[in-house]
Amino acid sequence: MNPIKLFVIFSKVSSVTIGGGYAMIPVIEDFLVKKYKLLDQEDFLNIISKAQTVPGVIAINTAILLGYRLFGIIGATFAVLGSALPPFLIVLIVATLFNKFSDNKIVNGFFFGARVGVTVILSNLCFQLFIKYKKHKLGLLFASIGALMIVFLKLPSILILFSITLIIIIMEKGKEHV
Amino acid sequence: MFNLFLSFLKIGFLAFGGGYGALSLIQDEIVHLNHWIDPETFLNLIAIAQITPGPIAINSATFVGFELFGIYGSIVATLGVILPSVFWLFLLELIIKLLSKKIDIQKIFFTLRLSTFSLIIAATLRIGISSIFDVFTIILFVGAFTVLKVFKPSVVWIVLGCGICGIIYSFFY
Numbered sequence: 001m002n003p004i005k006l007f008v009i010f011s012k013v014s015s016v017t018i019g020g021g022y023a024m025i026p027v028i029e030d031f032l033v034k035k036y037k038l039l040d041q042e043d044f045l046n047i048i049s050k051a052q053t054v055p056g057v058i059a060i061n062t063a064i065l066l067g068y069r070l071f072g073i074i075g076a077t078f079a080v081l082g083s084a085l086p087p088f089l090i091v092l093i094v095a096t097l098f099n100k101f102s103d104n105k106i107v108n109g110f111f112f113g114a115r116v117g118v119t120v121i122l123s124n125l126c127f128q129l130f131i132k133y134k135k136h137k138l139g140l141l142f143a144s145i146g147a148l149m150i151v152f153l154k155l156p157s158i159l160i161l162f163s164i165t166l167i168i169i170i171m172e173k174g175k176e177h178v
Numbered sequence: 179m180f181n182l183f184l185s186f187l188k189i190g191f192l193a194f195g196g197g198y199g200a201l202s203l204i205q206d207e208i209v210h211l212n213h214w215i216d217p218e219t220f221l222n223l224i225a226i227a228q229i230t231p232g233p234i235a236i237n238s239a240t241f242v243g244f245e246l247f248g249i250y251g252s253i254v255a256t257l258g259v260i261l262p263s264v265f266w267l268f269l270l271e272l273i274i275k276l277l278s279k280k281i282d283i284q285k286i287f288f289t290l291r292l293s294t295f296s297l298i299i300a301a302t303l304r305i306g307i308s309s310i311f312d313v314f315t316i317i318l319f320v321g322a323f324t325v326l327k328v329f330k331p332s333v334v335w336i337v338l339g340c341g342i343c344g345i346i347y348s349f350f351y
Contacts, residue, residue: 015231024233053287054266057233058196061263080260087232088256091240092249094226099245106345113318113344114225115309117337120322121228122302125198129295139292147299150202151307154210157202157297158192164293169286 001038003071003078009036010063010082015090024059038070059083139168179247179254185212186239186258191266193259194287197234199294201301204235208242215245217308224305228337235259318343 013028025048032038039047047069051061060080067079101107133140146160185207193200201224208214215223227237236256243255273283310319322340325331 014233050267050270052196052291053284054263054270055192055194055290056190056263056266057193057235057259059233060236060260061267064263064267076264083232084236084256084260087230087236088240088252090230090232091226091237092244092252094230095241095244095252098222098226105348109345109348110341111222111225111344112348114229114337114341115221115305116315116318116344117322117340118221118224118228119302119306119309120319120326120336120340121333122198122201122298122305123323124326126295126299126302129298133292133295136292139289140295143293143296144299146293146296147303150297150300151303157206157300160296160300161192161194161290161293164296165286165289168289168292172289 001036001070003067003074006067006070006075007078007082010067010079011086014059014083015086025062028059028062032066038066136168138171139164142167179251181212182214182243182246182251183254183258186243186255187262189235189239190259190262193235193262194290194294198301199291199297200235202297202304204238204242205301205304214242219245221305221308225337225341229334229341314347 009031013024013031016027029044033041033044047062047065051058051065054061060083063079063083064076067075067077130140142164146164149155150157150160189200189203189207192203205220209217209220223238223241226241227234230237236259239255239259240252243251243253247254277283310316318340322336325339326336
């Protein structure tokens with residue numbers, strides 16, 4: 001194993017996983033834990049939980065943590081390059097084609113439908129998150145109110161993100177003291 | 179181009195809970211604040227990001243950068259969205275070492291992720307409102323949602339399938 005190999009592994013992972021960060025986790029696990037045995041399951045879960053804790057692209061966070069762990073800064077650099085380059089190049093190609101054919105009737109028809117598909121996926125994600133956080137009724141309530149404020153009052157997302165977090169933390173603190 | 183870098187740096191810094199949480203931030207930055215691309219193109223971009231491999235935040239950074247300033251724009255935007263990861267991970271290690279006994283950092287991050295749900299709902303509503311507006315799109319939405327729930331295919335197939343339905347529909351109109 002060397003940094004170049006790490007680059008190859010991460011580029012494989014990022015060029016086969018479609019559908020964003022969460023879809024990548026099982027694939028990364030397959031490659032790194034099962035196929036190349038770079039680390040065991042528990043280590044992997046630890047890294048994933050750290051990668052999900054901090055903001056940023058989950059796949060990139062994972063690449064940094066893992067690359068650094070194996071080969072220091074050079075490893076992190078190669079792993080990040082591996083996971084960013086293939087999607088970068090593919091999107092460049094698609095964007096070029098998109099600009100060429102953006103007046104095409106078939107292309108427009110495709111996007112007309114594909115947007116509905118995107119809405120379906122996002123709605124499903126919301127549905128799953130509602131179930132995941134169902135114990136945190138207060139949090140869910142504030143999250144929903146915040147979403148409505150972003151959409152209909154056009155408040156900035158960042159403002160809502162931090163105010164809700166603050167409110168939830170304060171309210172939970174209050175509960176502990178009662 | 180420096181503004182483009184700053185915008186994506188900001189998105190990277192605040193993308194709690196990964197790409198879907200960042201969608202609403204990306205929309206704020208590139209559509210509502212800077213008017214770099216119109217809402218219509220933004221929706222197409224999300225659809226493209228869903229059917230191409232890789233993390234959604236990287237895909238959108240590349241796409242928006244390219245639309246604005248060609249290849250250099252795409253490099254700058256992508257770097258912008260990646261760099262904050264390094265900072266946050268470094269900070270996390272540091273905080274865990276220094277403060278883990280005094281404050282519950284895990285809990286704060288958990289709450290931030292819970293709040294990010296708000297941004298995900300917002301993105302869903304905004305994208306939904308502009309994508310679903312007539313009988314055809316309502317039927318397609320209900321149909322595709324049912325397919326997703328019953329057969330649990332990969333999300334790619336949902337987006338591609340809906341796209342194909344859209345092409346067929348466009349022949350009748």
